Amino acid sequence: MRNPPARYLQTLQEHFASAPTWFACTEGMDTHNARAPATGSALTTNQDGKGTAFQRWFHFKEAFSPSFVTAAIDSLGYRPQHIADPFGGSGTSAITAQLLSIDATTVEVNPFLADVIKAKVSSLSAEKLRHAAVDFQASLGRTCSNVLRLSHLPPTFVEGPEKRRWIFPLSVALHLSRYLMCIDQIADPDIQRFFKVALGAVLVDCSNVYVNGKGRRYRSAWQDNQPTPEKLDELFAIQFNTSFEDVLRFEGRPQSRINVIHGDSRTALAQVSEPIDLVVFSPPYPNTFDYTDIYNVELWVLGYLGSSADNAQLRKETLRSHVQVSRPYDVPLQSSQLLARTIEALNQQQDRLWDANIPAMVGAYFRDLEIVLEQCQRLLAPSGKVMMVVGDSRYADVSIDVANVIGEIASAMGFGSVAVRKVRQMRSSAQQGGRLLLAESIVELRS
Ligand SMILES: C[S@@+](CC[C@H](N)C(=O)[O-])C[C@H]1O[C@@H](n2cnc3c(N)ncnc32)[C@H](O)[C@@H]1O
The missing domain is CATH 3.40.50.150 (Vaccinia Virus protein VP39)
Structure with a gap:
C-alpha cells in the first residue's frame, strides 16, 4: 500500500x-x-x-x-x-x-x-489506468475523425461555412470526435469516466471562448488566435497526468x-x-446565474445533453435561483x-x-x-x-x-x-x- x-x-x-x-x-x-x-x-x-x-x-x-x-x-x-x-x-x-x-x-x-x-x-487502480492510457493512445492513432460524432451539438459549437462564430475550429472539433470515439470504446465505466472528466477539464481551454460567472464569452481577437489539435493533445496529456498522480498517490x-x-x-x-x-x-x-450555462460546453461535447429539450429539463431540475x-x-x-x-x-x-x-x-x-x-x-x-x-x-x-x-x-x-x-x-x-x-x-x- x-x-x-x-x-x-x-x-x-x-x-x-x-x-x-x-x-x-x-x-x-x-x-x-x-x-x-x-x-x-x-x-x-x-x-x-x-x-x-x-x-x-x-x-x-x-x-x-x-x-x-x-x-x-x-x-x-x-x-x-x-x-x-x-x-x-x-x-x-x-x-x-x-x-x-x-x-x-x-x-x-x-x-x-x-x-x-x-x-x-x-x-481506480493506477496500474489499470496506466494500461488504459497506452491503449487509448494506440486507439487514437487508429481512429479517423468523424464529424457525425458531433452531430448532436448546437450549430455554434463547430466552425462551418457561413457561420460568424464558433466555439471550436473545425480542426479541433474533428480531433475531438476522435477522442470521443476512443472514450466510447473504453469498457470499464470507472476508467471511461476518468477519461471523460480529463477531457472535460480541458475543453474550454481548447476553444474560442472563456466562461465566468456571467456565462460564456468569446476571447478577444479569437479569430486570430484559435486553438489547434496539438493544443488539445498537449492539454489533455497534462491533465491526464495530473489527475493520474492523485490516483497513484492516494491509491x-x-x-x-x-x-x-x-x-x-x-x-x-x-x-x-x-x-x-x-x-x-x-x-x-x-x-x-444558472450553473447549466457555466458548464454548458462540457455538458454538450461530452454528450450529457443531446437536444435543447435536455438542456431545458436540466435547468428545471436546478434550484430556483434563476x-x-x-x-x-x-x-x-x-x-x-x-x-x-x-x-x-x-x-x-x-x-x-x-x-x-x-x-x-x-x-x-x-x-x-x-x-x-x-x-x-x-x-x-x-x-x-x-x-x-x-x-x-x-x-x-x-x-x-x-x-x-x-x-x-x-x-x-x-x-x-x-x-x-x-x-x-x-x-x-x-x-x-x-x-x-x-x-x-x-x-x-x-x-
Ligand atoms: C456552489 S456549487 C457547490 C460547490 C461544492 N460545495 C464544491 O465544493 O464543489 C452548487 C452546486 O449545486 C448544484 N445544484 C443546483 N441545483 C441543484 C439541485 N436541485 N440538486 C442538486 N444539486 C444542485 C449546481 O449544479 C452546483 O454544482
Whole structure:
C-alpha cells in the first residue's frame, strides 16, 4: 500500500491548506454581532486551490476548500459516521470525507459534475489506468475523425461555412470526435469516466471562448488566435497526468461508503435513510446565474445533453435561483417576515428589474431551501448539525439577506439552535456598481 492509513491525515495536511481560524467562533444566534474577517478573503472557497489534490481534476471556481470541510467536521466535536452534501458541485465534501474514512452522501444535479465526483471517489487502480492510457493512445492513432460524432451539438459549437462564430475550429472539433470515439470504446465505466472528466477539464481551454460567472464569452481577437489539435493533445496529456498522480498517490486510501446521487436534491434526499452527523453545503446563490450555462460546453461535447429539450429539463431540475426556464413559483411554508418585506420591496421596484419573475423567483428559492432543510431535519443525528454557506444577492438596490431569511425559516421549522455569521464580502454585479456589498455567511443549525 502506497499510503498507509497513519499517513492520510499528514498527506491531507500537505496537500490541503490549513484550516481557517474563524472556525472557533460562536454558537447560538449571533446574527447582529457577526464577526467579519478581512474583506475579500475566501475562507470557504477554493479560489487558490488549483494545485490541491483532486481539486485540480476540474477547475470549479465555486468549490469549497477541503480545509473548510475538514474544519466543519472538526467543529462537530466528535468523529462523524456519515456526512452529506446535497449540492455536491465538484465533490469537495465527498472526497474529503473519503480521505478521512468517513461515509458520505452527496447529490449533484449536473450529470457532468456528478461524474466528476464519481471519478474522484472511485477506487481506480493506477496500474489499470496506466494500461488504459497506452491503449487509448494506440486507439487514437487508429481512429479517423468523424464529424457525425458531433452531430448532436448546437450549430455554434463547430466552425462551418457561413457561420460568424464558433466555439471550436473545425480542426479541433474533428480531433475531438476522435477522442470521443476512443472514450466510447473504453469498457470499464470507472476508467471511461476518468477519461471523460480529463477531457472535460480541458475543453474550454481548447476553444474560442472563456466562461465566468456571467456565462460564456468569446476571447478577444479569437479569430486570430484559435486553438489547434496539438493544443488539445498537449492539454489533455497534462491533465491526464495530473489527475493520474492523485490516483497513484492516494491509491489504497480508506474505502468508506461514498454515495454519489445524480439528481435533484429536493427529491433525491428522500432516498437517504441513514442518520447524518453533518450536512455541509453551499447551494447556488439567488443571483439568477444558472450553473447549466457555466458548464454548458462540457455538458454538450461530452454528450450529457443531446437536444435543447435536455438542456431545458436540466435547468428545471436546478434550484430556483434563476429565471432561465419558466416554472411554477411558490413560497416557503414557514413564514419569514424578512422574506415578506424583501419580496414586497422587490415588487415595488418591478419596473427596474430586468425580469418580472425575480420577486417570485426569490420566494421560490427559499421554498427550495426549505424543502432541503426538511430532509436535513428528518436525517440529522441528535448531536449533528447543518452548515450552509450562503451568499446575498441584490436587485434594484434591494438586498436579499439570504442567511437571515434562512435563519427565520429554520427557527419556524423548529431547529433548536440557529447561528448566522458573516465570513466575507462579495463584489456585487457591475450594474450595482461592483462595490463590495454582498455578504457570504455561514448558517449553522442544530435540532
Ligand atoms: C456552489 S456549487 C457547490 C460547490 C461544492 N460545495 C464544491 O465544493 O464543489 C452548487 C452546486 O449545486 C448544484 N445544484 C443546483 N441545483 C441543484 C439541485 N436541485 N440538486 C442538486 N444539486 C444542485 C449546481 O449544479 C452546483 O454544482
